[in-house]
């Protein structure tokens with residue numbers, strides 16, 4: 160973990176990275192995406208679900224797929240899918256403590272919205288203000304990770320030197336542009352304490368060369384980094 164001693168920017172995905180997949184928050188969003196697809200297309204729930212997953216696979220996010228194929232209003236979609244119950248999120252004061260202890264800046268890079276990120280952090284008892292920025296799907300011009308163009312804009316916006324940055328993310332493919340820009344990459348794995356609805360292709364590249372580290376617990380991993388730096 161010595162390689163973390165030069166890191167001055169810590170980049171975090173939000174969903175299923177800063178909170179555990181096991182609290183099932185994202186599955187609420189997933190279900191609301193299905194109802195939205197159903198409303199827009201008139202398809203029944205089973206067909207809408209299939210289309211949603213095809214769009215997600217082919218366009219990076221369901222939203223992107225709907226914008227390209229159905230010309231939908233992205234703001235209405237984001238409001239609909241993030242209208243969820245945040246109470247299943249665990250309170251994680253230890254995570255806030257470790258984020259504050261990291262040297263340099265913390266940033267969030269999410270395929271969701273700033274509003275969703277802030278509500279999520281507040282429900283976890285983590286101050287959104289400790290992050291120096293939240294780069295969301297709107298800042299990305301609705302071009303989701305792992306697309307290279309918004310990643311470059313993200314680097315420019317925060318004047319970010321990739322060789323001095325680390326990125327934490329639960330989807331292996333989203334770490335590809337991070338590694339291409341010289342970052343240390345950390346995959347947050349689902350763990351095996353539940354029956355998760357993980358798409359098989361999403362986690363197919365777990366062992367890939369662009370993944371430097373893997374952990375099931377972001378807070379625990381940050382603790383280990385801080386121990387090495389102390």
Ligand SMILES: [Mg+2]
Pocket residue numbers: 172173174175176328329330
């Ligand atoms: Mg995620």
